[in-house]
Amino acid sequence: MARVHAYHTTTPEHGAHHGVYHLHDDCPSGKRIKAEHRTSGTGGHRLCEECAELAHSHAYHTSTAEHGSHHDVYHLYEDCPDGRRITPEHRVAGTGRGRLCDKCAEM
Numbered sequence: 001m002a003r004v005h006a007y008h009t010t011t012p013e014h015g016a017h018h019g020v021y022h023l024h025d026d027c028p029s030g031k032r033i034k035a036e037h038r039t040s041g042t043g044g045h046r047l048c049e050e051c052a053e054l055a056h057s058h059a060y061h062t063s064t065a066e067h068g069s070h071h072d073v074y075h076l077y078e079d080c081p082d083g084r085r086i087t088p089e090h091r092v093a094g095t096g097r098g099r100l101c102d103k104c105a106e107m
Ligand SMILES: [Zn+2]
Pocket: 021, 022, 023, 024, 027, 028, 029, 030, 048, 049, 050, 051
């Protein structure tokens, strides 16, 4: 499985969405970002819609509010400290329309 990572553009470019970040190298919008403008992290933006579709194969979240865990975020990495607190019976695939976990965004 390809490891996904957050990236965004540091500058508004013609035809590119600024204000979003991408997760996949093969995202059509993400590919339009020039190498010199591409930087890692979410930049505090929301997830690109095309990447959100693709992220379903990687993302997971909890179906219930658990003590000590954020129920409004989703995770991308198995080794995320917060994601690991989700018990298997509460773990659901997909983003759950939450936002990306801060720790996963930095990994
Ligand atoms: Zn994207």
